[in-house]
Amino acid sequence: MTEKEFLASYDPDKYKKPSVTADILIFTINKSSELELLLIKRKEHPFKDKWAIPGGFVGISESVEDAAKRELLEETGIEQGYLEQLYTFSKVDRDPRMRIISVAHFALVPWQLLNFKAGDDAADAKLFKIKMENWELALVAKDGTTLHEKDLTFDHKDIVLMGLKRLSGKLDYSNIAFELLQNKECFTIFELKQIYDAIKGKTSDLGNFRRMFKSRYVSESHVEEINQMSDEFSKKKAQCYRYIG
Amino acid sequence: MTEKEFLASYDPDKYKKPSVTADILIFTINKSSELELLLIKRKEHPFKDKWAIPGGFVGISESVEDAAKRELLEETGIEQGYLEQLYTFSKVDRDPRMRIISVAHFALVPWQLLNFKAGDDAADAKLFKIKMENWELALVAKDGTTLHEKDLTFDHKDIVLMGLKRLSGKLDYSNIAFELLQNKECFTIFELKQIYDAIKGKTSDLGNFRRMFKSRYVSESHVEEINQMSDEFSKKKAQCYRYIG
DNA sequence: GCAAAAGTGTTCTAGCTACACCCATGC
DNA sequence: GCATGGGTGTAGCTAGAACACTTTTGC
Secondary structure, three states: OOHHHHHHHOOOOOOOOOEEEEEEEEEEEOOOOOEEEEEEEEOOOOOOOOEEOOEEEOOOOOOHHHHHHHHHHHHHOOOOOEEEEEEEEOOOOOOOOOOEEEEEEEEEOOHHHOOOOOOOOEEEEEEEEEEEEOOEEEEEEOOOOEEEHHHOOOOHHHHHHHHHHHHHHHHOOOOHHHHHOOOOOOEOHHHHHHHHHHHHOOOOOHHHHHHHHHHHHHOOOOEEEEEEEEOOOOOOOEEEEEEOO | OOHHHHHHHOOOOOOOOOEEEEEEEEEEEOOOOOEEEEEEEEOOOOOOOOEEOOEEEOOOOOOHHHHHHHHHHHHHOOOOOEEEEEEEEOOOOOOOOOOEEEEEEEEEOOHHHOOOOOOOOEEEEEEEEEEEEOOEEEEEEOOOOEEEHHHOOOOHHHHHHHHHHHHHHHHOOOOHHHHHOOOOOOEOHHHHHHHHHHHHOOOOOHHHHHHHHHHHHHOOOOEEEEEEEEOOOOOOOEEEEEEOO
8 A cells, every 4th residue: 555545545534533722811911011811701601601711723724823823813803913832731521512622822912902802702801910819810800800710711720820830931031021012113121121020920120120131132132222212101211122033 | 502401412523623643752861871762663654664753643532641641651661751741733734644733742761661662553663862963953773773854754853853942941940850860769960960961962060060969959859868879870989869859 | 309210330149160179999 | 090980179250139329300
């Protein structure tokens, strides 16, 4: 039997298959420099009317990344933003409908680009501030809607926690923080520090942050000074920078 | 329609689904303290008689982790060893048979436990030393069989490279190196250094490594001195340690 | 004047690097 | 005696943390 014959006679549906979804944690930093996560209220069973991470099935002729991108677009109207694969969750009973494997992702989106609306599968969509209270996750929307970690459906609590850990960890050895800037072409050191603080969940020393910024980003040419000053975040004019890569 | 009714009427096979496999990079350190990777020679189409990473389909009622564990057992006879999920690869055309999404893993196995034989799907199985030549991956078996990175089937080159990068990176902030020790209950500092050097691909200063070992592992109680000396790796007797966790 | 950010300087520590040096021992 | 690992010591560099200080400016 040649390879060609083999392929022609191969039956892809011989065995029962799990379904695969791409789920996305959509993070943003709001105007008050707080970390927020987009959740949707489910319109359909299972867990109708509960809050969950957006996601959708991976089609037969698209990659998982494409499915995640599509989902991000549907949910937020964003054509391209930072998107990274997080982890694949596959507990057998994680979905009551049937066997579903979820490839979780996270996206970083500047708040002013976020134009979300309830999608096809969502009765509602909201941004929730992320807090840690008594070592447990708490999610609070602007209108006061409060979710405890146990209120998250499926295994979404695990996904959110892993996402937060990864995000916080990557601040130290990558350039992802820049993805949350309002404007990568013109920003101040303080603005970036706000993003760091929001993700790390603590306020760092401004003087030290400046030095870190200069040695790690300016000296290494990830960023350059531009001929522009800003007083958006302070009374005194501040030097603006441009993100290069 | 209640949730119960919804679930009862739900058809899991409404849409075409991709297949999912768990593939696994099985790393070991050989007697000469070199990093090796287990590859199998494919017995079936596609890519019959080519070398590939072991892997298998994820069944409808097992998690991806379970499938990877099962694969590790089948391929190496190892009941439990270090296993970690690496990344999910999903390019649409990565497998000529059909749409297959691969959740790649890596396993760390001490060489003396490695009792591999060709499994059901393999005509042969071999350990390959990992080298970088001209910035490209080269794999060399003890019998001289040499593979270039382009000889790896599917997208296995990408998987191997990502695995190596992750492995090397995790040495700096985790305890995975201990998983490759012949005996976690009794080992010398030199033995651990050999593992580090093999993975990093360079020899580090022994004196400095000792100090790092003591401040990072002994002082932090990941490891403890035991009442035993070894001369397996040197003429002079060396202090033995025990890995705690 | 006060608060808050812009920006600089200082001091201390911890960790890593590159060494140089001892000891023990098998060949 | 020489190579090799076991083991310690030292000096230098760097990044980070903690903190003090000066400047600008809107309120």
